[in-house]
Amino acid sequence: RMDDDVDNAYLIMISNQHVHQFSTEGLRTLVLGKKTLNQDEYKKWAQKYELAKAKISGRDEAMEVLQSELETRLKLIGVSAVEDKLQDEVGLTIAKLKVAGIKVWMLTGDKVETAINIGYSCHVLDDQMTHLKLVETKFEEVSDHLEKMLIQIQSEGESTRYSLVISGEALIHAIKPELSKKLMTVAKRCAVLIACRVSPKQKQQFVLLIKQDNPKASTLAIGDGANHVYMITAASVGVGIRGLEGAQAARASDFAIAEFKLLRRLLLY
Numbered sequence: 001r002m003d004d005d006v007d008n009a010y011l012i013m014i015s016n017q018h019v020h021q022f023s024t025e026g027l028r029t030l031v032l033g034k035k036t037l038n039q040d041e042y043k044k045w046a047q048k049y050e051l052a053k054a055k056i057s058g059r060d061e062a063m064e065v066l067q068s069e070l071e072t073r074l075k076l077i078g079v080s081a082v083e084d085k086l087q088d089e090v091g092l093t094i095a096k097l098k099v100a101g102i103k104v105w106m107l108t109g110d111k112v113e114t115a116i117n118i119g120y121s122c123h124v125l126d127d128q129m130t131h132l133k134l135v136e137t138k139f140e141e142v143s144d145h146l147e148k149m150l151i152q153i154q155s156e157g158e159s160t161r162y163s164l165v166i167s168g169e170a171l172i173h174a175i176k177p178e179l180s181k182k183l184m185t186v187a188k189r190c191a192v193l194i195a196c197r198v199s200p201k202q203k204q205q206f207v208l209l210i211k212q213d214n215p216k217a218s219t220l221a222i223g224d225g226a227n228h229v230y231m232i233t234a235a236s237v238g239v240g241i242r243g244l245e246g247a248q249a250a251r252a253s254d255f256a257i258a259e260f261k262l263l264r265r266l267l268l269y
Helices: 004-024 039-053 059-070 090-099 112-121 139-155 168-174 177-189 200-213 226-234 248-252 262-268
Strands: 028-034 075-082 104-107 130-134 162-167 190-196 220-223 237-241 255-257
Touching: 004 028, 004 075, 004 112, 039 059, 090 104, 090 262, 104 112, 104 200, 112 162, 112 190, 130 139, 139 168, 139 177, 162 168, 162 177, 168 177, 168 190, 168 200, 177 190, 177 200, 190 200, 200 226, 220 226, 226 237, 226 248, 237 248, 255 262
Parallel strands: 104 190, 130 162, 162 190, 220 237, 237 255
Antiparallel strands: 028 075
16 A cells, blocks of 8 residues: 555546546536644634635735635545536527627636637637637746737738637736736737636636726626626626526626527627
8 A cells, every 4th residue: 555645646646637638528627625624723714714804905815815825735535527518509699799799708717628628619719710828827938928929910910810718827927017918919819818717806807907908998797606796897797697606696797697698689689
């Protein structure tokens, strides 16, 4: 029998392979871990967390710091994967919106492989596009890659259609004031943008970045869960879908609809 360290390292390696395989197939993946706290440790942390929740300003940031503090040294339990079927006529609705000249950006918490797979299945992506990827984790790497993208876009003609896939880790750096202009220059040139592994707060930041870059732009955010509320309230118009994810998004929105396909009538008529 292997000792715990080797055993855990082996489990992590196998789980990584499984997560990659499942997400490439377009399944929604979840990694499960656990941590044992004694009563005193929990009480100390819970007191700080309650104080953070009571803050008037900087509440979300303070809560995130404490959550990150607790979510360390977790023991891996395993990986789950479920099929997340698209609603009826999602692809057709998105195709119609794109024909109408609306730029479609998909902001998701999914892994890159899952998001790309779903992007194809709901007609956000197609094979006629030149696909750009920004998935680096360090500031310098993100900056260098953005520069290369700008050179590539400028050297190719206006007829080239681009899509940009950006990860949450790269977005942490790309959204900073030093790089945000470059990011928006690339993003505006792309027909489609997919942001993967982004937090609810990052979704909101993305919407605010568009409004800041072009105050005349009209932004619409659509979502069906509590994790979309920040984004919906930040946009010029928010649309919430009532359904299995609960009613938080619908309550926070300007318009509430029952299915995604109704967006076509709401927007285009």
